[in-house]
Amino acid sequence: MRIPDMVPGARILSFGGYQPDNVVTNHDLAASIDTNDEWIRTRVGIESRRVAGPSETVEDMAVQAGGKALAGSGLSPADVDLVIVATCSTEVPIPNAAASVAHRLGIVSPGAFDLNAACAGFCYALEVASAAVRGGSARNVVVIGAEKMTAWVDWTDRSTCIIFADGAGAAVVGPSYDEPGIGPVVWGSAGDLVEKITIADRTSFLHQDGQAVFRWATTAVHPIAREACERAGVKIDELAAFVPHQANLRIIETIARKLGVPREKVADDIVHAGNTSSASIPLALARMTERGELVSGSQVLLAGYGAGLCYAAQVITVP
Amino acid sequence: MTEQEILEGLGEIVEEIAGVPAADVTPAKSFVDDLDIDSLAMVEIAVAAQDKFGVEIPDDQLKDLATVQDVVTFVIKNTES
Numbered sequence: 568m569r570i571p572d573m574v575p576g577a578r579i580l581s582f583g584g585y586q587p588d589n590v591v592t593n594h595d596l597a598a599s600i601d602t603n604d605e606w607i608r609t610r611v612g613i614e615s616r617r618v619a620g621p622s623e624t625v626e627d628m629a630v631q632a633g634g635k636a637l638a639g640s641g642l643s644p645a646d647v648d649l650v651i652v653a654t655c656s657t658e659v660p661i662p663n664a665a666a667s668v669a670h671r672l673g674i675v676s677p678g679a680f681d682l683n684a685a686c687a688g689f690c691y692a693l694e695v696a697s698a699a700v701r702g703g704s705a706r707n708v709v710v711i712g713a714e715k716m717t718a719w720v721d722w723t724d725r726s727t728c729i730i731f732a733d734g735a736g737a738a739v740v741g742p743s744y745d746e747p748g749i750g751p752v753v754w755g756s757a758g759d760l761v762e763k764i765t766i767a768d769r770t771s772f773l774h775q776d777g778q779a780v781f782r783w784a785t786t787a788v789h790p791i792a793r794e795a796c797e798r799a800g801v802k803i804d805e806l807a808a809f810v811p812h813q814a815n816l817r818i819i820e821t822i823a824r825k826l827g828v829p830r831e832k833v834a835d836d837i838v839h840a841g842n843t844s845s846a847s848i849p850l851a852l853a854r855m856t857e858r859g860e861l862v863s864g865s866q867v868l869l870a871g872y873g874a875g876l877c878y879a880a881q882v883i884t885v886p
Numbered sequence: 887m888t889e890q891e892i893l894e895g896l897g898e899i900v901e902e903i904a905g906v907p908a909a910d911v912t913p914a915k916s917f918v919d920d921l922d923i924d925s926l927a928m929v930e931i932a933v934a935a936q937d938k939f940g941v942e943i944p945d946d947q948l949k950d951l952a953t954v955q956d957v958v959t960f961v962i963k964n965t966e967s
Contacts, residue, residue: 609905610926778929778945785933817930 571703577696578748579738579886580642580707583635584853585628586617586734586840593729602725612816616732616841618717625657625735626664629713630671632735632849637672640739642707644673647739649705651696652681653688653712653845655874656719664713678705685764686812686873687754688712688845689736690881693869694752696740711737712845721772730815731773732841736849750799750882753791757783757876764874775874784818784872788880789825792870795880799866803827807865807885808855812872813837813847822870844873861885887965892939892958899934903927913955921954931957941965 592615593604607613619628629652637644650669657664665679678699684691689712696708713735722728740749760783764775788811796803809828811819813836823833836851843850848869855861863885870880887895897908904927917923923931932943935957941964943951951957 610924777926778948781926781929782933782945785930786936821930821933 574701574703574742574744576743576747576749577700577740578743579883580741581636581639581739581886582737582849582853582856583632583637583639584734584736584850585631585635586732586843586850587619587623587628589618589620590615591618596729600723600725600728602729607729610817611730612819612835612837613729613841615839617734619715619733623715625654625713625715626667628715628733628735629654629664629668629711629737632713632737632853633668633672633709633711635853636737636739637709640741642739642741645675647674647677647707647709649678649696649699649708650674651692651708651710653684653692653710654681654714655683655685655688655844656714656716657681658715658718668711669709672709674709684845684871684877684879685875686814686844686847687871687875687877687879689848690752690869690871690879691754691877693738693740693749693883694754694879694881697749700740700742706742708740709737710740711735712847712849714844714846716773716842716844719766719773724772726777727773727775730842732843734840734843734846734850736846736851736853738849738852746884748884748886750795750801752879752881753795753798754879755791756878757787760876763876780876781815781818783876784814785821788870788872788878789822791878792822792826792868792880795870795882796868799882801866801882805866806832806868806882807862808832808834808860808867809870810834810848810851810855810867811870813840813851814842814873845871856885887939889958889962892961893954895938896935896954896957899931899938903930903934911954913953913958915954916952917954918952935961939965
């Protein structure tokens with residue numbers, strides 16, 4: 568049996584992001600549920616979030632983000648042979664989103680699968696793409712985090728409906744023959760806490776034990792993120808930015824503080840995006856790149872964490 | 887640590903997390919009723935207290951700590967061992 572030659576490294580070529588146009592502010596929410604703008608800003612950090620329309624699907628949003636990333640990559644669809652959609656909120660169990668997304672992007676017969684690691688999904692998918700490229704299973708991969716969380720949220724439950732939002736973020740991953748651009752992943756799960764974030768069945772709402780999740784996220788994530796830096800041989804103070812899953816600004820700031828990353832280097836896309844689960848990290852990266860906040864060649868630490876409870880962190884080089 | 891030190895430390899934590907002036911964090915005050923601190927802020931306070939005092943306050947015990955004094959007593963009790 569032959570196996571492909573290994574490729575020395577993988578790197579990100581481009582990012583792309585998409586959120587629906589519909590903006591829902593804290594004031595909008597306060598009109599129909601018992602909450603207020605000040606409480607949401609202080610405890611969660613969100614000022615407004617984007618909500619998809621009833622006929623806009625996870626797949627639709629994935630196509631938007633994936634298309635932008637592909638356009639910015641310098642590749643043509645024919646160069647892509649694997650599409651991964653990280654998602655936990657697709658409307659139907661089959662077919663997966665990835666096959667249709669690939670087709671709509673004009674990518675002809677790539678490998679295509681969805682990956683469910685909830686809010687850690689993008690970091691998981693990024694590692695799988697990196698490994699596929701390095702192992703010779705794929706030349707170029709489109710990795711998309713896409714979610715329609717608002718379809719699963721009880722809009723009368725103020726503990727969840729103020730937090731979650733919709734959108735998609737994407738990255739194109741390709742080979743690197745000099746410096747690796749995607750560092751080793753540190754991933755894992757805390758299955759003993761599996762009950763803390765759930766959707767019980769296909770007709771149920773998302774529930775989370777906010778206190779337990781808060782406690783876990785503010786204590787268990789920073790050692791993982793630190794280890795990802797160590798494994799990549801990158802020091803915390805060498806990082807240009809830290810982009811954790813945009814779960815809650817208090818969680819984000821606590822993790823960053825414990826890691827020793829200065830606040831100005833920490834992504835806070837959640838403020839106007841909401842918590843978009845697996846889309847949150849690539850969406851933040853896409854926006855930060857668009858605004859010119861990320862210098863090409865610099866290093867950024869990513870850390871996803873969420874339902875499962877699953878987590879994954881890795882260092883990447885900015886394309 | 888003395889009770890006074892713990893009380894002051896707790897005051898700093900509460901001020902930082904909930905914006906309540908440290909001087910208002912006095913023993914008899916109830917977190918929810920007097921200081922207007924909700925359950926999510928309480929968890930933040932518990933995590934910060936763990937970092938500051940080295941004492942873990944699990945969620946199931948946190949819910950029984952209604953007043954500032956309750957937390958101070960809890961920290962003292964769990965530092966002694």
